[in-house]
């Protein structure tokens with residue numbers, strides 16, 4: 001079992017937030033390009049924030065049903081390691097984005113019930129990673145970043161041919177349970193480490209990563225009495 005849980009802190013908007021996430025041990029930092037989100041960043045702000053990410057911390061662009069013009073501008077301006085598709089992109093669109101931009105693609109799939117699970121098998125054949133998130137509330141403004149968990153038992157110890165991340169309403173208080181129940185090794189979150197919508201709290205980020213990594217470590221064997 002790998003030593004560390006890899007955490008993605010999403011919705012960072014400036015270099016100070018990226019610094020705080022990286023210093024706390026984040027493996028990925030995410031930038032949201034979605035106008036309705038309180039975490040939306042301009043392409044220029046994301047470019048500057050991404051420059052603060054140290055080597056080894058992967059920079060992820062989160063987009064929702066983006067057209068090529070938007071992706072051209074983002075990928076031409078911001079130094080990136082991955083694209084996160086968080087809308088209703090088809091498997092064919094995932095293939096196209098991978099081929100056109102030469103970057104790994106993580107596809108978000110919303111889960112509410114067992115009926116949603118087959119989509120994970122489908123996208124695992126075309127994406128480089130899966131992001132297993134709570135299904136957004138119908139008619140809600142955001143397709144993600146709502147701070148709402150789903151029933152983790154649905155993906156308990158599930159495996160796909162590609163790596164996956166768990167997301168949806170994760171906080172410093174519930175991340176250990178989420179890891180124990182699902183066996184996941186990668187975690188993505190946004191609202192659970194904010195002091196207000198779109199404002200990341202460095203103390204909560206550090207608490208979250210500490211809690212996730214502690215939960216992900218194999219337990220030491222109990223000492224023998226003899």
Ligand SMILES: O=C(O)c1ccccc1N[C@@H]1O[C@H](COP(=O)(O)O)[C@@H](O)[C@H]1O
Nearest residue numbers: 010037144145147167168169189190191
């Ligand atoms: O964070 C956002 O504002 C956002 C907007 C549009 C699509 C996805 C978004 N965030 C992603 O949603 C999940 C869960 O977030 P949370 O921890 O429940 O707040 C996470 O993958 C974010 O990357």
